[in-house]
Amino acid sequence: MKRFSLGVAVAVFLSACSGGDGPGNTETAASSPRVSGVLSTREAKQLFGGMDAGSLQSPAAYGSYSKGCAAGAVQLPETGPTWQAMRLSRNRNWGLPVTVGFLQDLSRIAAREPGWEGLYLGDISQPRGGPMLTGHASHQIGLDADIWMRAPDRLNLSRTERENISSISMRRSSGAFVNDRWTRSHHNIIKAAASDPRVARIFVFPGAKVQMCNDETGDRSYLRKIRPWYGHHYHFHVRLACPPGMRGCVDQDPPPRGDGCADAQAWVNNILNPPPPDPNAPPPRPRRELTMGDLPAQCAAVLASN
Numbered sequence: 078m079k080r081f082s083l084g085v086a087v088a089v090f091l092s093a094c095s096g097g098d099g100p101g102n103t104e105t106a107a108s109s110p111r112v113s114g115v116l117s118t119r120e121a122k123q124l125f126g127g128m129d130a131g132s133l134q135s136p137a138a139y140g141s142y143s144k145g146c147a148a149g150a151v152q153l154p155e156t157g158p159t160w161q162a163m164r165l166s167r168n169r170n171w172g173l174p175v176t177v178g179f180l181q182d183l184s185r186i187a188a189r190e191p192g193w194e195g196l197y198l199g200d201i202s203q204p205r206g207g208p209m210l211t212g213h214a215s216h217q218i219g220l221d222a223d224i225w226m227r228a229p230d231r232l233n234l235s236r237t238e239r240e241n242i243s244s245i246s247m248r249r250s251s252g253a254f255v256n257d258r259w260t261r262s263h264h265n266i267i268k269a270a271a272s273d274p275r276v277a278r279i280f281v282f283p284g285a286k287v288q289m290c291n292d293e294t295g296d297r298s299y300l301r302k303i304r305p306w307y308g309h310h311y312h313f314h315v316r317l318a319c320p321p322g323m324r325g326c327v328d329q330d331p332p333p334r335g336d337g338c339a340d341a342q343a344w345v346n347n348i349l350n351p352p353p354p355d356p357n358a359p360p361p362r363p364r365r366e367l368t369m370g371d372l373p374a375q376c377a378a379v380l381a382s383n
């Protein structure tokens with residue numbers, strides 16, 4: 078059970094990413110058959126949270142970012158020339174091969190920035206994806222990854238150090254602005270991620286998006302993929318698109334057209350001058366735990382596979 082011995086800082090870090098779906102996450106494809114039978118009523122997070130290794134299957138994402146699983150996921154090596162995986166006790170450094178490849182590529186780009194040896198990499202997915210016992214609504218199909226915004230000054234952290242070191246917040250004024258930790262390197266690394274054709278979306282706090290909008294003097298098209306969202310000031314969240322031809326993987330609707338800078342500025346304005354609460358707003362609906370019956374039928378086979 079060592080994977081659940083998380084410190085308070087980790088819990089805070091995790092909760093910051095639990096809403097990582099961003100606005101307007103609707104499933105576009107018709108849903109595929111769901112798990113049926115006795116298994117269908119079991120809580121999916123208990124089953125997927127107990128998996129220690131990936132399935133010996135062809136790589137595939139089944140379902141959507143917040144309701145699915147991953148077959149044939151591979152483990153990001155704990156340490157590479159330009160990265161370290163953090164919080165190893167969580168065993169969430171598993172993703173589809175495209176995700177692991179993307180992270181390795183991005184870390185090489187990051188290592189060209191002054192003061193950056195590469196990247197500290199946070200959660201990707203569980204070994205077979207699926208819902209988690211703690212944190213994250215998404216990260217279920219091996220195509221989401223959290224990247225720390227703390228510049229790695231060394232890449233020889235021990236396992237213990239990787240449990241205990243925290244990332245660093247880049248925000249001030251509740252996310253309306255970046256603070257003085259934010260650098261041009263953050264801009265360059267997030268820009269490189271957003272410009273990668275494998276990437277569908279990036280979530281980061283509103284003040285960072287506005288800062289990037291204001292600082293960008295060149296091509297602005299990549300800004301469309303950068304989506305302001307709650308939390309995400311210790312790390313940014315990269316969401317890859319379903320790889321071409323991967324049937325059963327459900328993409329999110331693309332972001333709205335345009336660079337999204339006006340919307341991000343509007344969010345910032347609301348942080349600074351919150352509108353009065355709407356007395357007619359419905360109370361938030363409690364989120365029901367996902368059962369196996371909520372997941373695509375293939376997810377039962379992913380669980381059962383060697």
Ligand SMILES: [Zn+2]
Nearest residue numbers: 094097223314
């Ligand atoms: Zn995330």
